[in-house]
Amino acid sequence: MSALAFGQFPSYRPRRLRRTAALRRLVAETRLHAEQLVLPLFVRPGRKLRREVKAMPDVYQLSPDQLLMEATAAHQAGVPAVLLFGIPTQKDTRASGAYARRGIVQETVRLLKREIPSLLVITDVCLCEYMAHGHCGIVRQGPGGAQILNDPSLALLARTAVSHAEAGADIVAPSDMMDGRVQAIRAKLDAEGFADTPILSYAAKFASAFYGPFREAAESAPKFGDRRSYQMDNANAEEALREVALDLQEGADMVMVKPALPCLDLIYRVKTQFGYPTAAYSVSAEYAMVKAAAAKGWIDEKAVTLEALQAIRRAGADIIITYAAKQVAQWLRGQG
Ligand code: PBG
Numbered sequence: 001m002s003a004l005a006f007g008q009f010p011s012y013r014p015r016r017l018r019r020t021a022a023l024r025r026l027v028a029e030t031r032l033h034a035e036q037l038v039l040p041l042f043v044r045p046g047r048k049l050r051r052e053v054k055a056m057p058d059v060y061q062l063s064p065d066q067l068l069m070e071a072t073a074a075h076q077a078g079v080p081a082v083l084l085f086g087i088p089t090q091k092d093t094r095a096s097g098a099y100a101r102r103g104i105v106q107e108t109v110r111l112l113k114r115e116i117p118s119l120l121v122i123t124d125v126c127l128c129e130y131m132a133h134g135h136c137g138i139v140r141q142g143p144g145g146a147q148i149l150n151d152p153s154l155a156l157l158a159r160t161a162v163s164h165a166e167a168g169a170d171i172v173a174p175s176d177m178m179d180g181r182v183q184a185i186r187a188k189l190d191a192e193g194f195a196d197t198p199i200l201s202y203a204a205k206f207a208s209a210f211y212g213p214f215r216e217a218a219e220s221a222p223k224f225g226d227r228r229s230y231q232m233d234n235a236n237a238e239e240a241l242r243e244v245a246l247d248l249q250e251g252a253d254m255v256m257v258k259p260a261l262p263c264l265d266l267i268y269r270v271k272t273q274f275g276y277p278t279a280a281y282s283v284s285a286e287y288a289m290v291k292a293a294a295a296k297g298w299i300d301e302k303a304v305t306l307e308a309l310q311a312i313r314r315a316g317a318d319i320i321i322t323y324a325a326k327q328v329a330q331w332l333r334g335q336g
Contacts, residue, residue, distance in 0.1 A: 029314070030310055030313045030314045031313075032306065032309055032310050032313055032328075032332060033332070034077065034078030034079055034080075034325075034328070034329035034332050034333070035078070035080055036313070036317075036318065036319055036320055037079050037080070037081075037319075037320055037321075037322060037325040037328060037329060038079070038080075038081045038082065038083050038122060038279070038319060038320070038321040038322070038325060039071075039074045039079050039081070039082050039083070039321075039322070039323070039325035039326060040082070040083040040084075040085060040124075040321060040322075040323060041062065041067055041070060041071065041082050041083070041084055041085070042059070042060070042061045042062065042085050042086075042087060042217050042218060043061075043062055043063070043064060043067050043084060043085070043086055043087065043104055043105065043108045044061050044062070044063060044086070044087040044088075044104065045063065045064075045088075045089050045104055046063035047063050047065055048063060048065065048066065049061065049062060049063035049066060050062055050063075050066050053213060053216055053217040054213075054216060055212070055213035055216065055284070055285075055288045055292075056213050056217060056284060056287060056288055056291070056323060057291045057295070058291075058323075058327075059217060059287070059323050061087060061217065064104075064107065064108050064111050067108060067112075068111060068112065068115055068116075070326075071112055071116060071119060072115075072116060073326060074325060074326040074329070075116055075118070075119045077326050077329040077330050077333070077335075078329040078332070078333060079325045079326055079329050080119070080120055081119065081120035081121070081122055081170075081171075082112070082119065082120070082121060082122065083122045083123070083124060083173065083321055084105050084108060084109065084121065084122070084123050084124065085105075085124050085129065085217075085218050086098075086103065086104040086105035086108070086129055086130075087104065087129060087218060087219050088100075088103065088104055088129065088130055089104075091129075091130055091131060091132040092130075092131070092132055093131065093132055093133065093138070093139070094138075094156070095127035095130035095131045095156055095160075096130070097129075097130040098126075098127050098129070098130040098156065098159075098160040098163075099156065099159040099160040099162075099163045100163070101163060101166075103163065105123055105164065105167075106163055106164065106166070106167040107167070109121050109123060109164060109167040109168050109169050110167050110168060113167075113168040120170045120171065121168070121169050121170050121171075122169065122170065122171040122172070122173050122200060123161075123164040123169045123171075123172055123173065124173050124175050125157055125160050125161045125164065125172050125173060125174040125175065125176070125185070126157075126160075126174070126175045126176045127153065127156060127157065127160070127176060128176075128218075128220040128222070129218050129219065129220045132223070133146075133222065133223045133224065134215075134220055134221055134222040134223050135148050135222050135225075135227070136148070136153075136175075136176040136177065136178070136227065136230060137149055137150065137152075137153035137176060137178055137230065138152050138153045138156070145225070146224060146225055147229075148229055148230055150178050150179055150180070150230075151180070153176070153178050153181075154178060154180055154181055154184040155184070157174060157176055157178065157181050157184060157185060158181075158184045158185045158187070158188035158189075159188070161174065161185040161188065161189060161197075161199075162188050162189060162192050162194065165189055165192070165194040165197045166192075166194075169197070170197075170198075171197070171198045171199070171200050171254075172185065172189075172197060172198075172199055172200070173199070173200040173201070173202060173256070174199065174201055174202060175202040175205060175258075176202075176230070177202065177205050177227075177230040177231050177232070178230060179246075180250070182199060182201050182246075182247045182250035182251055182252050183250035183251060185199060186199060186250060186251035198253040198254065199251060199252050199253055199254070200252070200253065200254040200255075200256060200279060201247040201252035201254070201255055201256065202256045202258055202281070203240075203243050203244040203246075203247040203248075203252060203255040203256055203257070203270075204232060204240035204241075204243050204244055204255070204256070204257045204258070204263070204266055204270065205231055205232060205256070205258045206231055206232045206233070206234050206258065206259065206262075206263070207226065207227050207228045207231035207232060207233065207234070208231070208234070208258075208259050208262070208283065209285070210259045210262065210283045210284065210285035210286060211259075211283055211284060211285070212284065212285055212288075213284035213285055213287070213288045214283065214284035217284065234262075237265060237266060237269070240257070240263075240266050240269075240270070241266075241269060241270065241273060244270050244273075244274060245274070248274060248276060252276075253276075253277070254276060254277040254278070254279055254319070255270060255274070255276055255277075255278055255279070256278070256279040256280065256281055256321075257270055257278065257279070257280050257281070257317075258280070258281035258283060259281060259282070259283040259285075259286060260280040260281055260282040260283065260286060260312050260317070260320070261282065261286050261308060261311070261312070263280070264311065264312065264315040265315075267280050267312065267315040267316050267317050268315045268316045270316070271315075271316030271317070271318075272316065277318050277319065278316060278317055278318050278319070279317060279318065279319035279320070279321060280312045280315075280317035280319070280320055280321070281321040282308070282309065282312060282320060282321065282322040282323075282324075284323065286308070287322070287323040287324060290304050290305055290308070290324075302331055305324050305327075305328060305331075306328070306331065309322065309324075309328065
């Protein structure tokens with residue numbers, strides 16, 4: 001039945017249910033809970049390091065000891081999960097830091113699982129932070145320019161995911177956008193005794209200018225070229241649905257749409273069409289824009305942030321990854 005088949009003015013007056021805050025809350029169709037939030041964190045080797053990211057106020061590159069404090073505070077505020085990105089001391093052309101047994105992410109996962117066992121630790125599985133050239137796969141220089149090789153990159157990604165699982169990661173999240181990586185990761189996890197480790201795939205990930213501030217935070221900007229040969233073209237929605245279908249067939253347990261606000265249509269379609277747990281990544285520039293405008297006094301940071309996150313929920317996201325997770329959890333509890 002279409003919505004219009006119900007009440008009609010003057011018997012139906014939508015404003016009746018908007019008269020008080022209590023009424024509005026009672027009939028609210030969408031709720032934002034701290035339990036749905038994931039806080040991304042950047043870790044680099046060292047001690048007592050807190051380097052603020054220029055375009056992301058209140059976001060830092062942290063040494064493990066500081067990251068533990070940050071994760072503890074977020075968890076106490078009600079945030080159930082963190083998403084880890086590593087900044088290694090050395091980069092090379094095989095991304096060896098990505099799958100090193102004692103790599104920065106692996107060591108931080110061990111620390112977090114030992115100190116805060118109830119915190120869910122999600123690891124970003126990618127090669128760009130560990131590659132000297134900053135691309136998400138193995139690069140071959142040819143006469144026609146550089147090529148990002150798909151199939152040879154899969155083994156490195158799978159190895160990275162297993163090393164994270166070995167360290168105790170609760171969920172692995174491949175963000176590289178190589179074809180077939182979910183299958184490769186699932187097969188290797190299963191073969192190595194990690195059949196119970198879930199995969200959250202960055203399934204519909206667009207080549208987006210909204211990742212700009214992140215690349216400074218993760219020190220992962222490509223040294224040449226761009227990511228358009230592997231990340232999705234912003235023009236395409238049907239293709240995003242095929243990407244999601246493919247990742248689910250390959251064994252993804254949860255799927256992600258990224259960025260979030262520019263992709264509300266896809267969050268809605270992915271959730272309604274597939275019905276799987278759906279995450280949305282509210283990326284670095286979504287955060288930076290709000291912070292910048294708020295710093296100028298042009299917008300109300302709290303109101304805009306909550307409205308944007310609620311819109312992402314309304315579109316269908318079950319899980320929201322946001323740099324504002326701790327702050328939002330505090331707002332939702334009426335603190336801060
Ligand atoms: C790694 C990765 C990126 C982001 C998450 N994982 C950067 C990229 O693809 O260039 C972006 C996150 C953000 O902007 O907040 N591949």
